[in-house]
Amino acid sequence: NWREKPGSPKDTSCELRGKDISKPRVLIVDDQLFNLKLLENALKEDYIVMTAANGVEALEQATGKSQPDIILLDVIMPVMNGYEVCIRLREMPETRDIPVILLTALKNEKNEEYALQLGVVDYITKPFSLPIIKGRIKNHVEQKKYRDRQRENSYMDELTQIANRRKFNESVAIEWNRARRNGSYLSVLMIDADLFKKYNDFYGHLEGDNCLYKIAQTLKLNLKRSSDLVARWGGEEFACILTDTDRIGAILVGERLRKAIVNLNIPSQVSDVDRVVTVSVGAATMLPSDDNSLEELLQKADLALYKAKKSGRNRVCS
Ligand code: GH3
Ligand code: MG
Ligand code: MG
Ligand code: MG
Numbered sequence: 001n002w003r004e005k006p007g008s009p010k011d012t013s014c015e016l017r018g019k020d021i022s023k024p025r026v027l028i029v030d031d032q033l034f035n036l037k038l039l040e041n042a043l044k045e046d047y048i049v050m051t052a053a054n055g056v057e058a059l060e061q062a063t064g065k066s067q068p069d070i071i072l073l074d075v076i077m078p079v080m081n082g083y084e085v086c087i088r089l090r091e092m093p094e095t096r097d098i099p100v101i102l103l104t105a106l107k108n109e110k111n112e113e114y115a116l117q118l119g120v121v122d123y124i125t126k127p128f129s130l131p132i133i134k135g136r137i138k139n140h141v142e143q144k145k146y147r148d149r150q151r152e153n154s155y156m157d158e159l160t161q162i163a164n165r166r167k168f169n170e171s172v173a174i175e176w177n178r179a180r181r182n183g184s185y186l187s188v189l190m191i192d193a194d195l196f197k198k199y200n201d202f203y204g205h206l207e208g209d210n211c212l213y214k215i216a217q218t219l220k221l222n223l224k225r226s227s228d229l230v231a232r233w234g235g236e237e238f239a240c241i242l243t244d245t246d247r248i249g250a251i252l253v254g255e256r257l258r259k260a261i262v263n264l265n266i267p268s269q270v271s272d273v274d275r276v277v278t279v280s281v282g283a284a285t286m287l288p289s290d291d292n293s294l295e296e297l298l299q300k301a302d303l304a305l306y307k308a309k310k311s312g313r314n315r316v317c318s
Contacts, residue, residue: 055080160216
């Protein structure tokens with residue numbers, strides 16, 4: 001069965017998202033150290049507990065590499081109050097779907113109504129009962145995990161068993177924003193199988209599909225960092241997101257991927273390169289800012305790919 005090579009398709013739903021086997025993560029946000037400690041102690045057995053003492057820290061934690069599965073948020077805090085934190089969380093695609101429970105001493109209808117309008121999943125007033133908080137967290141985390149699984153399924157390309165374009169689009173937008181905040185480089189690779197129409201015509205569509213599966217899995221296997229992503233862009237084209245990677249770095253990764261495909265040694269009578277299947281790669285890099293855009297980055301990668309095709313295929317251009 002060709003699907004068993006070069007890496008058997010495991011349960012990729014978890015893989016797309018990184019490690020998912022460990023405990024759920026809860027972020028507790030409160031300006032009172034006493035409350036933080038109390039909740040941390042109550043939750044640390046069942047959760048990985050993250051803490052923040054104000055709204056700014058909370059947003060930093062929520063947008064970091066290890067995101068919380070749920071946020072317990074105090075309302076009255078200096079610098080930025082809980083409502084503002086909620087608004088900011090809802091604005092960003094990477095934090096929009098993290099459930100938020102407000103924990104507050106503001107015990108009146110107007111405040112609770114406002115909180116619900118902002119999209120919080122629960123509103124708990126202080127003084128609180130620990131067992132009830134734990135019960136509510138557990139239920140909300142379960143629902144969140146279920147939604148995550150549903151979403152992961154919608155992110156998968158059926159034929160190649162890697163991420164699809166929907167996943168790529170969502171991830172690249174998130175990484176663009178993250179790179180912009182951090183002042184770091186973001187690179188994209190566009191990868192296109194060479195002379196694939198001829199390959200299909202010569203070997204048939206089934207063999208063509210088989211080949212696309214092998215290419216996709218090989219690309220995935222050869223990306224080393226967990227923050228990198230390869231997706232099927234469509235047809236015989238793939239796209240990679242390389243976070244925190246400058247132009248030289250992107251070209252190096254592109255070369256590694258190009259060679260890995262050559263080394264697969266998939267026979268191809270229609271190829272003019274050692275009679276094996278090859279790919280062309282376009283690399284583009286940007287330092288995201290006000291003066292450029294994600295669309296431009298993707299366009300640049302496309303142009304570079306065009307250059308690679310024009311100048312003879314089986315190469316990386318930037
Ligand atoms: P180039 O080197 O310039 O990229 O030439 P090409 O033939 O690869 O490019 P072109 O865009 O002309 O043709 C792409 C071909 O890829 C057309 C189609 O037969 C094939 N293809 C696209 N999607 C699939 C797929 O899902 N399965 C198979 N078997 N073939 C596909
Ligand atoms: Mg407070
Ligand atoms: Mg193409
Ligand atoms: Mg092609």
